[in-house]
Amino acid sequence: MTAPLATKGVSVGYDKPILENIDLEVKQGEILTLLGGSGSGKSTFLRTLAGLTPPLAGEVFLFGESLYELPPEQRAPLLQRIGFAFQQDALFTSMSIEDNIALPLRELTKLPESIVCEMVRMRLALVGLEGLGRRMPSQLSGGQRKRAALARASILDPELIFADEPTAGLDPVVAAGIDETLVKFRDALGMSVIVVSHELESIRATTDRAVMFAKGGIVAAGTLDELEQSHEQAVFEFFHARSA
Ligand SMILES: Nc1ncnc2c1ncn2[C@@H]1O[C@H](COP(=O)(O)OP(=O)(O)O)[C@@H](O)[C@H]1O
Ligand SMILES: [Mg+2]
Secondary structure, three states: OOOOEEEEEEEEEOOOEEEEEEEEEEOOOOEEEEEEOOOOOHHHHHHHHOOOOOOOEEEEEEOOEEHHHOOHHHHHHHHOOEEEEOOOOOOOOOOOHHHHHHHHHHHHOOOOHHHHHHHHHHHHHHOOOOOOOOOOHHHOOHHHHHHHHHHHHHOOOOOEEEEEOOOOOOOHHHHHHHHHHHHHHHHOOOOEEEEEOOOHHHHHHHOOEEEEEEOOEEEEEEOHHHHHOOOOHHHHHHHHOOOO
16 A cells, blocks of 8 residues: 655755755654754754645645646645644634634535535534534633644545644643543544654654654654664754653
């Protein structure tokens, strides 16, 4: 079976490369967590995986197709099979939560409005925001906005979803709700998930496999058990030598 996503020799960066020669694969139905210090290139890499910024070198294979080699008209349908929840929630502040979540359905499908409303209602319930669809983003807490962003990113039932630090800055109870949402995406909806996270508790609650970025590349990859055995300094520090 073709991996939903794979990279071959991918380098990303701006004036100069930040991450170089990255090979990785996301398997169908797994949650892959990207680890790495602040500024190690996680968000930049995620944007390249999701078709937002071309790599400096190498190839990104999305559902088996070389994403950046495709002409735009063939790239668009491929990108409709993924969802992206940005580090900042990126909700439109002048639109209600339900209109934010409905946006991809209204823009990219011809579904009748009654179906759109029902789908939005069901997705609100899935992410634990039932009854809050009429509110404006400013009327939700930070954790609720992150959930709304995940609802919007998932509304087209993507096969693959990206979430950039969905639990950063949230208290542990709220973060646990977000983690649960990601696990539901995997277990109830069969999605593959790529998540960037720093919070060890969230990582333990969700991760099937993790990759650690440091020194411009991947310094460790595997299950959390495998990573915790690693003597690579960045990995060791992450799991064993962190202040709470
Ligand atoms: N638009 C940009 N232009 C130039 N440099 C950038 C831009 N965005 C991020 N950077 C730099 O690239 C490096 C990696 O950033 P980023 O991918 O956001 O890291 P992370 O998400 O791991 O914290 C950082 O040094 C950051 O300052
Ligand atoms: Mg980032």
